[in-house]
Amino acid sequence: MSVKKHRITRKKSDSLTNPADELARIAISEDGVIAYASAAFSSLTQQNPENLRGLSAESMISFSELLSHGPAITDIEAGLHKVFINGQSEPLEFHFDWLKAPDNKRYLVGSEKTANKKPSKTEMKAFVEQLKKIDNKTSPAVFSVNESRAFMDMSLEVMLIVSDLGEIVRANEQFFAITGYCQNDLHRLHILDLFDEADKPYIRNTIQAFETETANVQAFEARIVTKDGDSRWMEWRQRLKGNELYCSGHDITEIKAHAETLNKRESELLQAENIGRMGRWRWTIGDETMSWTPQIYTIFGVEDGQFEPTLDNMNAMVHREDIARVNQAFQRAIMTENDYDMEFRINLPDGDVRFIRCEGRCDFDDEGDVIALYGIMQDMTERIAYENDLRLAKDQAEKAYASKTQFLANMSHELRTPLNAIIGFSEMVERQLLGPIGTEKYLEYIAGIRESGEHLLDLISDILDMSKIEAGKYDLMLEELSILKVLQLGLHMMEGRGHEAGVKLSLEQDFDEELKLIADRRAVLQILLNLLSNAVKFTPEGGKIMVKGIAREDYFSLKVIDDGVGIPANKLASVTKPFEQASSSYARDHEGSGLGLAISKELAEMHGGTLFIESVVGQGTTVTVRLPYDGSKAGRA
Secondary structure, three states: OOOOOOOOOOOOOOOOOOHHHOOOEEEEEOOOEEEEEOHHHHHHHOOOHHHHOOOEHHHOEEEHHHOOOOOOHHHOOOEEEEEEEOOOOOOEEEEEEEEEOOOOOEEEEEEEOEOOEOOOHHHHHHHHHHHHOOOOOOOOOOOOHHHHHHHHHHOOOEEEEEOOOOEEEEEOHHHHHHHOOOHHHHHHOEHHHHEOHHHHHHHHHHHOHHHHOOOOOEEEEEEEEOOOOOEEEEEEEEEEEOOEEEEEEEEOHHHHHHHHHHHHHHHHHHHHHHHHOEEEEEEEOOOOEOEEOHHHHHHHOOOEOOEOOEHHHHHHHEOOOOHHHHHHHHHHHHHHOOOEEEEEEEEOOOOOEEEEEEEEEEEEOOOOOEEEEEEEEEEOHHHHHHHHHHHHHHHHHHHHHHHHHHHHHHHHHHHHHHHHHHHHHHHHHHHOOOOOOOOHHHHHHHHHHHHHHHHHHHHHHHHHHHHHHHOOOOOOOEEEEEHHHHHHHHHHHHHHHHHHHOOEEEEEEEOOOOOEEEEEHHHHHHHHHHHHHHHHHOOOOOOEEEEEEEEOOOEEEEEEEEOOOOOOHHHOOOOOOOOOOOOOOOOOOOOOOOOHHHHHHHHHHHOOOEEEEEEEOOOEEEEEEEEEOEHHHOOOO
């Protein structure tokens, strides 16, 4: 870094006496304030003598051999010193002595060295006489050096003085506190060493202010790197004075971090608004213009900067059938001081119609009066179109389902009548009630016809029952019944089928024989038969099936436990749905409607109960039905 050199000149001025016949002298009080300056000294600083009096001596003169230590005036010893005078680029030699004035105050008196001679005693005595003329009654209007240093060390600002070589000459306590450096580190610190690598090119440009000798204050932001390697943002102000650069910096790291967090959150909020197709708005009562975030412009199909969001302009885009409702909502919110929400349509410039949901809140002043409305607007066009499609699909599905249910019910009734005849006449022929058939083989055929008819009747009965349940036309006939007798009857009815399959059925009773339930006898028996039928189907020969009844405090628990092939875990949730069957490589092929568990679950829930299944493939299945003691309290009864 280079500095433009200046020849030491003493400029003449109409307001200054000709300094040719006097020495440059200065008297400094012990508190560091200029008490007297000769015209010749004033000429060096290019200041009026009267303007110098009362200023801090440190602002006008510095001792070259003590620059990096920032000494107090009282530390200066008598003798010849090289000093820098503000306004001069090269040091001058001054003789300094401590003199006592008639008022007993001590002054550091400096005289410019001339012809390699020290000022004579006569000259010094004459100068002391000059000090007698100083009006000591007038106190300086500025802080003394010690006072200024005390305030500087209390300041939260970093303060630096940088030489024309870029060396840090002096620093206040806050600099050391923030950076972690100490006084001994200053002599090896260059101003550029403080700054982050990314900011150094910019700092080099600012340091060129030395070459322009501008007195203007420059402000900028740059990061410094502490002794520990931490990076901190600082707001800097610098000013060139003489050959020194005065710098002050304010730590704005936390402010920057807070601003970055706010910017990030604002960006995330705007992105969320874009995803949700919503934007924020605000209207101050009495103003014509509203405040919109970018997404609302997108919703309305207009460009920010080309469209002014006023109430009139917005109303011009609102569907004519919704304008009155929108304005009433705004007026009502102001009068009632309540939040509100509404939906309305807008006509886009391209002719499209959009559905908008608007939610508003009231903003109040200190006196509790509404001063503004604010809220969000969201584009609901796609959602409303989707809801309309769903509603249409639901209506169509319900109609189709009703048609299917009606068809199944009609079909079941139509099929039951001929099946009853087929089964009845088959039994008559099989028993040869009207005489012998003649050929024994016909008896086998007739037995097959009867069994097939009975199986088909079971399927049709299941379909009819499921159709009634889904249509809400299955009515429970509630009565007080003995649960033990129902369980015994169900086991008795399934004994024959269990015997044919080689499966043993048993009953375990954990309740009082006199226990009564208020339930539909036929429905409870159907639940038990469906569960036993499934257990017999999927339990291999030699297996066991147990019916277990347990009286709980609030309900009766009916369990059907088998050691059959089991149900895969991924099928447990679906086997209770209509027409669903659990396929298993361990299961025998069995025909069935797949409605047994679905009907049982629906009948249990109609009583206010539940049905759930526990199963392990290869180990067996447990189906538990919980029935309340009084089924008349169920909502579906």
